[in-house]
Amino acid sequence: MHNTNSDASDEHRQVLKKLSGHLRNIIEQSIVLNAPDKVITDINKQLATIETIMQPYVTDKRALEYYNPNVRGDLNDIQPYSAVSGHYNALAAPIKFEQQQDKLIGRVKYGRAYEGPPNCVHGAIIAGVYDQLMAIAGMATGKAGPTAYLNIDYHKPTPLFEALEFQAWISLERDNKIIVKGQCLVQGEVVTSSEALFIVKALLNK
Numbered sequence: 001m002h003n004t005n006s007d008a009s010d011e012h013r014q015v016l017k018k019l020s021g022h023l024r025n026i027i028e029q030s031i032v033l034n035a036p037d038k039v040i041t042d043i044n045k046q047l048a049t050i051e052t053i054m055q056p057y058v059t060d061k062r063a064l065e066y067y068n069p070n071v072r073g074d075l076n077d078i079q080p081y082s083a084v085s086g087h088y089n090a091l092a093a094p095i096k097f098e099q100q101q102d103k104l105i106g107r108v109k110y111g112r113a114y115e116g117p118p119n120c121v122h123g124a125i126i127a128g129v130y131d132q133l134m135a136i137a138g139m140a141t142g143k144a145g146p147t148a149y150l151n152i153d154y155h156k157p158t159p160l161f162e163a164l165e166f167q168a169w170i171s172l173e174r175d176n177k178i179i180v181k182g183q184c185l186v187q188g189e190v191v192t193s194s195e196a197l198f199i200v201k202a203l204l205n206k
């Protein structure tokens with residue numbers, strides 16, 4: 001279940017990614033769907049059929065890596081199934097990670113499925129982005145481990161449907177501890193900032 005390698009072809013990765021894209025769109029559409037009962041009943045039938053088609057192929061071994069620290073291209077693929085940033089998890093918004101000098105950047109726009117206060121991103125979703133982005137900042141330097149604490153200052157509301165730029169950088173590394181700092185910008189303005197402590201350890205040996 002927690003594979004660190006996979007022999008999946010590029011084609012297989014592409015079709016799986018596309019599947020998550022469809023599911024992600026369906027989740028967003030379902031939030032703002034205002035259709036007659038008959039239409040929704042028909043949709044439900046078709047979705048039930050899809051569930052039935054998928055079921056025989058659901059196994060205890062994922063097609064892709066659960067954790068792949070050796071990724072050199074797309075940093076989102078360090079954890080392809082992450083609930084926050086995985087391209088292969090429909091629950092994750094289409095956030096895009098990239099390294100820029102000493103900062104790890106996460107660019108994303110959130111829709112209605114992620115709404116907390118009216119027209120704003122839910123605070124728990126923001127916390128999730130920081131937790132994952134900051135963890136990846138450590139993983140990208142070969143140091144992985146669980147979050148001991150994650151502190152967030154919500155300075156201003158974070159709007160839906162606008163380009164958000166999350167940033168994370170390593171502030172301190174000592175022994176098995178990494179302190180990572182972060183902030184989120186909307187049109188150049190800091191709306192939230194954060195600090196987290198990660199304890200480096202071999203999670204997969206447990």
Ligand SMILES: CCCCCCCCCC(=O)SCCNC(=O)CCNC(=O)[C@H](O)C(C)(C)COP(=O)(O)OP(=O)(O)OC[C@H]1O[C@@H](n2cnc3c(N)ncnc32)[C@H](O)[C@@H]1OP(=O)(O)O
Nearest residue numbers: 067131132135144145146147148149177197199201203204
């Ligand atoms: C395979 C890779 C996959 C990676 C997945 C990453 C996913 C994204 C990140 C997450 O979401 S992780 C999930 C949320 N976090 C957790 O569920 C962690 C639950 N907590 C724990 O497992 C332990 O409490 C923890 C590993 C964090 C620490 O326990 P340890 O027994 O390893 O450490 P210890 O308690 O001995 O503390 C080590 C040092 O850290 C310090 N420390 C620990 N917790 C602290 C804290 N909360 N605040 C400040 N300092 C803290 C502690 O004082 C000590 O300092 P010193 O070395 O100077 O003595």
